[in-house]
Amino acid sequence: MKIELAEKYGFCFGVKRAIKIAEENKNSSTYGPLIHNSKEIERLNLDFNVSLTEDLNDFNTGDKAVIRTHGIPKNELAKLYDESVDVIDATCPFVTKPQQICEEMSEEGYSIVIFGDEKHPEIRGVKSYAKHGAYVVTDVSDLKSLKLGDRIAVVAQTTRRAEDYLQITNFLIPRHKEVRVFNTICNATFENQDAARKLSREADVMIVIGGKNSSNTKQLYSIAVENCSNSYHIECEDDLESKWFKDKKLCGISAGASTPDWIIQKVIDKIENIS
Amino acid sequence: MKIELAEKYGFCFGVKRAIKIAEENKNSSTYGPLIHNSKEIERLNLDFNVSLTEDLNDFNTGDKAVIRTHGIPKNELAKLYDESVDVIDATCPFVTKPQQICEEMSEEGYSIVIFGDEKHPEIRGVKSYAKHGAYVVTDVSDLKSLKLGDRIAVVAQTTRRAEDYLQITNFLIPRHKEVRVFNTICNATFENQDAARKLSREADVMIVIGGKNSSNTKQLYSIAVENCSNSYHIECEDDLESKWFKDKKLCGISAGASTPDWIIQKVIDKIENIS
Numbered sequence: 001m002k003i004e005l006a007e008k009y010g011f012c013f014g015v016k017r018a019i020k021i022a023e024e025n026k027n028s029s030t031y032g033p034l035i036h037n038s039k040e041i042e043r044l045n046l047d048f049n050v051s052l053t054e055d056l057n058d059f060n061t062g063d064k065a066v067i068r069t070h071g072i073p074k075n076e077l078a079k080l081y082d083e084s085v086d087v088i089d090a091t092c093p094f095v096t097k098p099q100q101i102c103e104e105m106s107e108e109g110y111s112i113v114i115f116g117d118e119k120h121p122e123i124r125g126v127k128s129y130a131k132h133g134a135y136v137v138t139d140v141s142d143l144k145s146l147k148l149g150d151r152i153a154v155v156a157q158t159t160r161r162a163e164d165y166l167q168i169t170n171f172l173i174p175r176h177k178e179v180r181v182f183n184t185i186c187n188a189t190f191e192n193q194d195a196a197r198k199l200s201r202e203a204d205v206m207i208v209i210g211g212k213n214s215s216n217t218k219q220l221y222s223i224a225v226e227n228c229s230n231s232y233h234i235e236c237e238d239d240l241e242s243k244w245f246k247d248k249k250l251c252g253i254s255a256g257a258s259t260p261d262w263i264i265q266k267v268i269d270k271i272e273n274i275s
Numbered sequence: 276m277k278i279e280l281a282e283k284y285g286f287c288f289g290v291k292r293a294i295k296i297a298e299e300n301k302n303s304s305t306y307g308p309l310i311h312n313s314k315e316i317e318r319l320n321l322d323f324n325v326s327l328t329e330d331l332n333d334f335n336t337g338d339k340a341v342i343r344t345h346g347i348p349k350n351e352l353a354k355l356y357d358e359s360v361d362v363i364d365a366t367c368p369f370v371t372k373p374q375q376i377c378e379e380m381s382e383e384g385y386s387i388v389i390f391g392d393e394k395h396p397e398i399r400g401v402k403s404y405a406k407h408g409a410y411v412v413t414d415v416s417d418l419k420s421l422k423l424g425d426r427i428a429v430v431a432q433t434t435r436r437a438e439d440y441l442q443i444t445n446f447l448i449p450r451h452k453e454v455r456v457f458n459t460i461c462n463a464t465f466e467n468q469d470a471a472r473k474l475s476r477e478a479d480v481m482i483v484i485g486g487k488n489s490s491n492t493k494q495l496y497s498i499a500v501e502n503c504s505n506s507y508h509i510e511c512e513d514d515l516e517s518k519w520f521k522d523k524k525l526c527g528i529s530a531g532a533s534t535p536d537w538i539i540q541k542v543i544d545k546i547e548n549i550s
Contacts, residue, residue, distance in 0.1 A: 162449040169448060169456075174437040174465075179456045181448050190449075 001275040003251045003268060004203070006195035010264060012188030012257035014092025018069045019260075021090040022050045028064035028088060029053040031080075032121060035069050035258035036214035039236060043260075059085045069258075071095045071125035094186040095122055098155040101182050102129040105153035110180065113137060113148070115168050116157030120215055123157055139164075140171045150177040158186040159216035159257070161193065161223070188257055189216055196220045196254040200227035203252030205244055208233045209267055210256025217256030224254065236263055237270040245275045276550040278526045278543060279478070281470035285539060287463030287532035289367025293344045296365040297325045303339035303363060304328040306355075307396060310344050310533035311489035314511060318535075334360045344533075346370045346400035369461040370397055373430040376457050377404040380428035385455065388412060388423070390443045391432030395490055398432055414439075415446045425452040433461040434491035434532070436468065436498070463532055464491055471495045471529040475502035478527030480519055483508045484542055485531025492531030499529065511538055512545040520550045 015035050022034055022044050029051045033041055044050040050066065056076055059065050061084040067077070071091040080087050102112055112134035116123040127134045135146050152172055156165045162185055172179045200206045206224040210217025212235060224231040232244060245251060251271060255264050290310050297309055297319050304326040308316055319325040325341065331351055334340050336359040342352070346366040355362050377387055387409035391398040402409045410421050427447055431440045437460055447454045475481045481499040485492025487510060499506040507519060520526060526546060530539050 166445050166448060169444065170441050173441060173444060173456050173458055174460075175458075177458055179458070181444075181454045181456060183448055183450075183452055183454070185449075 001245060001248050001251055003253065003271055004199060006192070006199045006252065006254040008188075008191040008195040009253070010255040010257065010259050010261060012186065014069050014094055014186070015258050018090035018092065019044070021088060022066055023048050025050065025064055025066060025088050028066050029059070030066040030068055031056065031059065031072060031076075032068045034066060034090065036211035036217075036256075037258040037260065037263075038211060039263055040258070040260045056080070059083065062086060064088060067091050068121065069095065070120070070122040071099060072121070073125050073128035074099075075128065092158070094158050094184070095125070098126045098158070098182065098184040099129040101153065101155050101184070102126055102134060103131065105180065106131040106134070110151050110153040111135070111149040113143070113152055113154045113168070113172070114157070115154065115160060115165055117215065120157065122215070126155065137168060140167055143168065143171050148176065151180070152176050152178065153180045153182065155182045155184045157215065158184060159189050159219055160185055161219055162190065189219070192216070192220060192254065192257065193223055196223050197227065199252040199254065200224040200231065203228050203250045204230060205248045205250075206231040206252045206254070207240075207267065207271070208254050208256070209235070209264055210259045211235060214256045214258050217259070220254050220256060224252075228252070234267070237266045240267065240270055240274065242274045245271065248275075251275070276520060276523050276526055278528065278546055279474060281467070281474045281527065281529040283463075283466040283470040284528070285530040285532065285534050285536060287461065289344050289369055289461070290533050293365035293367070294319070296363060297341055298323050300325065300339055300341060300363050303341050304334070305341040305343055306331065306334065306347060307343045307345075309341060309365065311486035311492075311531075312533040312535065312538075313486065314538055315533070315535045331355070334358065337361060339363060342366050343396065344370065345395070345397040346374060347396070348400050348403035350403065367433070369433050369459070370400070373401045373433070373457065373459040374404040376428065376430050376459070377401055377409060378406065380455065381406040381409070385426045385428040386410070386424040388418070388427055388429045388443070388447065389432070390429065390435060390440055392490065395432065397490070401430065412443060415442055418443065418446050423451065426455070427451050427453065428455045428457065430457045430459045432490065433459055434464050434494055435460055436494055437465065464494070467491070467495060467529065467532065468498055472498050472502065474527040474529065475499040475506065478503050478525045479505060480523045480525075481506040481527045481529070482515075482542065482546070483529050483531070484510070484539055485534045486510060489531045489533050492534070495529050495531060499527070503527070509542070512541045515542065515545055515549065517549045520546065523550075526550070
């Protein structure tokens with residue numbers, strides 16, 4: 001069986017940047033998981049003593065708090081600064097962008113629609129910047145009951161699929177005077193998705209590696225399984241099952257933006273041993 | 276054979292308003308056809324001595340110039356004012372809107388895309404307000420070769436079909452940082468189109484009445500013929516052919532926004548005599 005990596009996969013700019021920031025700040029603590037990959041977080045803890053703090057109140061004056069790639073709500077960031085915590089901001093710049101857009105557009109009187117998962121930390125952060133609230137939607141059915149104004153600004157979670165975003169904008173455009181659509185889906189998402197789509201059309205088994213709570217990995221898996229029914233979302237090599245590869249000719253591999261190369265390599269090594 | 280009018284058809288707000296303005300300004304002259312209906316223009320000439328002037332240079336100081344519903348290019352309007360022509364503006368307010376948007380958005384640095392017919396007077400007028408030029412497109416193939424910036428403002432000809440407009444915005448949104456979509460398709464267009472769509476699904480012959488150069492009538496016809504292959508675009512009762520109605524049960528009728536009721540009535544009378 002041949003093993004082939006997608007043309008684009010794994011670590012994006014924002015994740016690489018955040019890990020570098022964490023490595024440069026030994027003995028700090030991230031507020032919430034830095035990225036959605038528990039193995040990489042373990043590594044940062046073991047090698048750089050970067051710990052994980054879940055409760056905002058556990059940070060005290062002078063503590064080093066690293067802000068996760070997904071960003072945090074505006075009031076929580078303000079609280080850290082107010083209490084003179086040493087804030088090290090590793091928010092992905094592609095996440096800062098929709099935060100700024102929400103703030104500016106709500107100041108200009110637009111109704112704000114966010115396409116994404118209300119519970120995802122990125123979206124909880126982005127939403128907090130909309131001064132008069134925002135509607136978070138995952139599909140058109142969520143839009144139907146909303147009372148929106150004539151002028152609407154729309155942003156998307158950075159890891160969403162463009163074709164799904166267009167469903168939202170297609171519903172809004174004929175129904176409102178102005179729909180200001182910000183393409184906040186990040187390039188790495190576009191590129192990893194395109195490459196996964198292409199490879200999954202050829203492969204007869206697809207392995208998508210990434211945290212189970214990683215939004216972008218879930219999107220990659222959804223694209224893979226559309227084209228290759230033998231697609232599997234795994235976190236690490238321990239999740240592999242040998243039966244998946246029986247009589248297969250081409251195993252395609254993709255990985256989420258928060259999946260480190262060392263995990264991908266372990267997966268490849270194990271698949272090579274299985275097949 | 277039963278004859279049924281669409282639930283909404285014919286004269287829109289802007290056309291009614293323009294005709295009222297013309298009727299109130301006897302002995303004036305319109306610069307270009309007031310509306311796209313030559314029979315109604317003849318009536319205004321006969322009953323109110325409102326003539327038609329095709330050449331801008333034929334207007335002199337003190338002349339009464341009525342501006343057509345479709346609007347005119349900005350520099351031509353300025354020339355009329357400069358020469359102290361008595362300008363009576365019958366531009367439809369729904370056309371003034373995209374003119375203003377083009378002006379404001381080009382001032383704010385957006386690339387301007389206009390979805391419509393480059394040769395149509397409405398679009399020649401709208402485009403003239405874009406201070407640094409605008410791209411006029413009729414379908415996605417026109418967009419592919421354009422060099423657009425990151426921030427795009429899009430307007431549509433007031434008489435276009437919403438579903439066609441979405442093809443344009445769907446191409447732009449994933450490819451640019453911000454696409455500011457203005458829904459400039461007017462409500463009368465939406466309503467006449469919806470009603471024509473509904474009726475043409477039931478009728479076995481559809482008659483769409485309006486000027487051959489009327490954009491919105493052409494759109495109504497395109498919707499009718501999608502659902503009812505026996506659809507005909509006529510200007511007046513003289514264009515009717517008796518064979519169209521042979522063995523038919525339901526004749527649906529729609530009419531463009533510039534088609535007066537008296538023409539529609541003559542068409543109905545003649546169809547009743549035929550069938």
